[in-house]
Amino acid sequence: MRPGESLEDAAERELVEETSVPAKSLPLEQVHTYSKPGRDPRGPIITTSFLAIAPDLADARGDSDAEFAGWLSVRQVINDFNLAFDHRQIVSDALAKARDKLQYTTIATAFCRSEFTIKELREVYETVWDVKLDAPNFHRKVRETPNFVERTDNEESTNGRPAALYRSGKAEVLSRPILMPSSLRT
Template identity: 55%
Template sequence: MSPQRRARQKVTVTADLVILTIRADRLNVLLVERANEPFAGKPALPGGFLRGRESLDETAARELAEETGMDAARLHLEQIGVYSDPDRDPRDPRVITCAYLAIAPDLPLPTAGSDARAARWVPVAEAERVRLAFDHGDILRDGVELARDKLQFTTVATAFCGDEFTIGDLRAVYEAVWGVALDKPNFHRKVTDADGFVVATGGKRPTAGGRPAALYRAGGATVLSPPMMRSRRTGE
């Protein structure tokens, strides 16, 4: 009357990270080079094992801090999903991973210190063509797709920017993540009209020979209503 006990088995769990940022107007992802087998020397998403009494959210936050030096508390970090195919690790059918999406401003990578194993930013378009370790190719695709969706309905786009940013910076985020050009005037109006998306700081940032752009900070809202539509009829 307790078949669970027979069926119960223990597995190893990791948290892997899809850390996205915008560099030179392109969406980039942080990749590392694997130090150990399997897939030693191959590009992979950063990640690590669940430890001690951690939750997986804590594992992800810790790995994020170790890989990038970023404070996870100030970044957007959310689950993508669990990957548990028994064939995903060629050596152990019972290693599952919980993938996380992290969104970061373009910060310099502290290649020194910590666990950083040749971590580098790679344009997503490029990373998606490369063969990554394990099922990290699938995870990357899912993570990017999640980010694209989130931009539509939430205000996370601000997580790609620093504390202060211009509307143009924010538009560059949407254009990089979606890979489309947006109408500047309409974007400006939409963002500034949306409730709690951005708040003006009063400051201005000079531009290369042009009217200086007003600076903004992220507003309190997390859901974006009405959503930023990813062209319905203009056919993606």
């Protein structure tokens, strides 16, 4: 943080500096503050992490202090990268928050086009949760959850039967949660 800067302002500034993504275009949500003594060998450092959920981001371009700027899958970051200090835990905590938000909010529709199929919506859940879901059961849950999605008059042509297209409904919070598989719950 710089003098006179709030935590949120610092997070927005860092997002722009590290990725060139306009911070005002993304809703940032605080995940956790890390302050355990010794977490950074350089001295007492406090880190507050934020989560931004958004589809179709432009290519990341780092500023002068970014050694690398790019979008990677969470799985790739957690499994393949040698992350400094407690950064693997920070990424894991952000993933847990994103997974949890899918259960109780309509955030998954933000990853879809303006009109989408239930299959495309299911693929968002499957990607974030890293599981395969039962398609008919998911379809039923989505359609039975009030104001989650609204059917449009359009259909998407496929090799088989045309798929109905939906758009995001009016709800922001799901009145009937779509719970992640018990194997992922902590």
